[in-house]
Amino acid sequence: MNTALVLELDGMTVPVDTDDSTRKARLTIEADGSLRLRAAGDVATDELQHFLASKRDWVYRKLSEKELLRHEPVTKELVDGEGFLYLGRSYRLRVVDDSGTVRLERGRLLMPRTDVESGEAAIIDWYRTRGLQWLRPRVADWAQRLRVEPTELEVADLGHKWGSATAGRRIRVHWATLQLRPSLVEYVLAHELAHLREPHHGPLFWQLLGRVLPDFEDRKNELARVGAGLWIGGPS
Ligand SMILES: [Zn+2]
Numbered sequence: 001m002n003t004a005l006v007l008e009l010d011g012m013t014v015p016v017d018t019d020d021s022t023r024k025a026r027l028t029i030e031a032d033g034s035l036r037l038r039a040a041g042d043v044a045t046d047e048l049q050h051f052l053a054s055k056r057d058w059v060y061r062k063l064s065e066k067e068l069l070r071h072e073p074v075t076k077e078l079v080d081g082e083g084f085l086y087l088g089r090s091y092r093l094r095v096v097d098d099s100g101t102v103r104l105e106r107g108r109l110l111m112p113r114t115d116v117e118s119g120e121a122a123i124i125d126w127y128r129t130r131g132l133q134w135l136r137p138r139v140a141d142w143a144q145r146l147r148v149e150p151t152e153l154e155v156a157d158l159g160h161k162w163g164s165a166t167a168g169r170r171i172r173v174h175w176a177t178l179q180l181r182p183s184l185v186e187y188v189l190a191h192e193l194a195h196l197r198e199p200h201h202g203p204l205f206w207q208l209l210g211r212v213l214p215d216f217e218d219r220k221n222e223l224a225r226v227g228a229g230l231w232i233g234g235p236s
Contacts, residue, residue: 004016004018005018005045005048007037007049009035009052009055009056010056011229012034012228013034013035014027014035014036014037014052015036016038016039016048017037017038017039018039018041019039019040020040020041022038022039022040023040024039025037025039025040025043025048025051026038026039027051027058027059029059029062029063029066032160033066033160037051039051060221060224061221061224064220064223064224065201074229074231074232075234076120076123076231076234078111078119078120078123079093079095080092080093080094080095081093084109084123084179084231085179085180085230086104086127086130086178087134087178087179087180087185088179091104091107091108092107092108093108093109093110094108094109094110094111095111095112095116096110096111096112096113097112099112099114100112101115101126102115102122102123102125102126103126104130109123109126119234120233120234124157124175127155127175127176127178128175130178131155131173131175132153132154132155134178134185135153135155135173135185136153138185138189139153139189142189142190145190146193146194146196146197146208146212147197148169148193148194148197149169149196150165150169150170150193150196151168151169151170152168152170152171153170153171153173154170154171154172154173155172155174155175156172156173156174156175157174157175157176157232157233158173158174159174161174162177162188162191162223162227163177163189163191163192164192165192165195165196165199171189171192171193171196172192173185173188173192176230176231176232176233179230179231180226180230183219184223184226187213187216187220187223188223190209190212190216191220194208194209
């Protein structure tokens, strides 16, 4: 097998492996959420592109089932004017010469110049602390609706996951989740809290979620779609 051709689906790159032992094209999703297409060498590129497009719904469904935060690397520059999302709104960065901390002020995300040198850490910290404040009352609210009692709430870097619920009833939310609009952040929160009652994604889990969040299916699909374009920080 060799990969010569690379196709694209909504900004996701899809390497094509030539494999003359298969007659039918086959699309797979790897463990990390990346896509791969296998096809015989003599299939025309536009035919493959067409095949790929026909698989769009399947791809998003699978990605949301796997609950993967699939994305192409989105990079940010710490310069004036760079855009950062918070709860679905975009804020422009402004580097300032003061000794404060990263903060939102009059529709701008302000960052002290001294923080710029240490990279993205200060901004990620800001997502974590501000996000935690935003999430706290909502966790209480959703926990009550779902009749669960989480012991702890944490906003952290969860790699390729939006959120997690651990055995000790600890709820964790990826800081990158806070870039989403509130209805999607609340979906992630409700989803993780529901795991405190139903650890697995069986019918009971979705039933429980559906009772408190009747449109969860739409939110779940949207999460998979918009999540693909989010920034999750640079390699650390
Ligand atoms: Zn889950």
